[in-house]
Amino acid sequence: MAGQPDLRRADLVTMLADLAGRPAHEVGDRIGSMELAWLVHLVEQRHDRHLDLTDEQLAGIRTVDDALAVFRTSLTTAADG
Numbered sequence: 001m002a003g004q005p006d007l008r009r010a011d012l013v014t015m016l017a018d019l020a021g022r023p024a025h026e027v028g029d030r031i032g033s034m035e036l037a038w039l040v041h042l043v044e045q046r047h048d049r050h051l052d053l054t055d056e057q058l059a060g061i062r063t064v065d066d067a068l069a070v071f072r073t074s075l076t077t078a079a080d081g
Contacts, residue, residue: 005047005071005072005075005076007043007046007047007068007071007072007075008068009064009065009068010024011046012039012064012067012068012071013027013064015038015039015042016031016035016038016039016064019035019038027064029063029064029065030062030063031061031062031063031064031066031067036058036061036067039067039071040053040071043071043075047075049075051071051074051075052074053070053074057070057074
């Protein structure tokens with residue numbers, strides 16, 4: 001099995017800060033649909049992989065921590081299979 005993907009909460013917060021044009025410390029924990037789409041796009045680019053996320057996975061992402069858990073699972077699964 002592959003190791004944990006190189007993706008941290010701070011990475012996602014920085015990506016959201018860049019999208020909003022504000023400092024990372026001003027980024028809230030909640031994620032809207034546009035922010036989620038942006039994160040998926042950037043994580044796919046950064047890791048050169050397609051995140052094959054289900055509707056249930058996407059619907060379950062409401063916070064930065066939710067996104068981190070789903071992305072790490074998807075990246076690990078992609079690397080293993």
